[in-house]
Amino acid sequence: MLTLLTSIWLVALPNIPLWRQLAQLPEVTGLRGLLFGLGLAFGIAGLTHALLSLLNWRWLLKPVLTLFLMSAASGAYFMWSYGIVIDATMIVNVAQTDPREAADLLNWRLLLSLGVLGVLPAWWLWRQPVRPVGFLRQLGTNALSLLGSVVVLVLSLLLIYQDFASVMRNHTQLRYLINPLNSFYAVGRVVAQPLERDNSKVEPIGLDARLALPPDTPPATVIVVVGETARAGNFGINGYERDTTPRLARESLVSLRNVWSCGTSTAASLPCMFSHLGKEGHEKRSSNFESLVDVLHRAGLGVLWIDNQSGCKGVCARVPNTNTAALKVSPHCDGGECHDEVMLDKLEQRIAELPAERRAKGVVVFMHQMGSHGPAYHKRVPAAFKRFTPECASNALQECERQQVVNAYDNTIAYTDHFLAETIGWLKKQKGAGAMVYVADHGESLGENNLYLHGLPYAIAPDVQKRVPWITWTSPAFEQQRGLRKACLQDKQMAQISHDHYFHSVLGITGVRSAEYKTELDIYGSCM
């Protein structure tokens, strides 16, 4: 009885995000649509109950049901509020979330959903007595209830088979909404991954890496800014109707407008950008490899990774790195968070700590921004930079009017404009040649079609989650030294470029060559 009631509860309430999406499909209408929905509900109930029948043992039952209820409650909240779906990548995102990011998501709506959909039924459940029965009898009961569930599952799917096959094929995102089985399936996929790939080893790359510049070339400083959650279309310099980038607009730089990300989340994009394999090769890889950062280091350059976020997802593990997110530097740090400008603080000193023989060859500093990380956009920006008001000051984005969400987001882009301009300003003050490359990891949804944040499976994610800015600034000394023709780069403004070009282009602009380098993927190579 408990497994049956739980199954019905799960199908009815925590699956509301699924029912909402289903109701919005143009092909699911009228009586036939209603019957389809009912059939699907019975099918999901049958499947859920079949699983629970296998786990129906005296000491196991209540913890298992509680796990189902709580997973379903949290899944329902995030799917409902932000329009996300739950797949293996989303589980990796959850596993890599740090306490600060988690706190950004906390609000009373989340607690209320967990309470009503999870804690309340679980509390009722734990008060119900479970009569002990012998092992054989329990086995018999479970077998019967499994059989019954499978019959319900098969019958309901048979009745709606025609519609079921076409709807599921045309709207693959629906399968990621079946709650809480989506979470369990995704966790299973993540757990099974190490079986396909040995994650304990990191294969070296770039063993032949070397600086391929004339020997008398003076050392240059290249700052590579790794952007966060920046959508290309919200940059004024990319044609956005709002002037979100007044300072960058005054610099002589090249901004590419047709750049596509590798993934739709940091955990997916960041390792992929820094891989020599490109999107397809990286996703199919049978072992893990070192990153772009290792190749630059191996070429003898002074390499430093500064992280103002939750970490570099392993790509900077073998070079000098530092995290600024928890520093207490005035005026950049406030309320347990540091704004991105903190990464420019004491930068000269941090570089001076790198080995002198490496600095003599050149310096590459990676700066990993907090950028436009949501949903608490308002926390990313110092008060003085909030130019677009009123802004949404809640992390429950759906509580705000859409324009307020866009305002809060655009303020983060305006602050990134300031941060990048300050970085360029810092480079101009150094003696010697300098360059800055800024590329973001993925974009963001800002309420279009009720979608918020990012992380949808790539195939179904809207373009705003996949189109990212790629901005290059070079000092006149750098252009002269490397023979870089800016007009040539400018010609690539609308060319289709992706994160697949990132590894090779950063090697290109830093003058490093190795066996992994591919000329055709270096956007700077053909312009030098």
Ligand SMILES: [Zn+2]
């Ligand atoms: Zn990200």
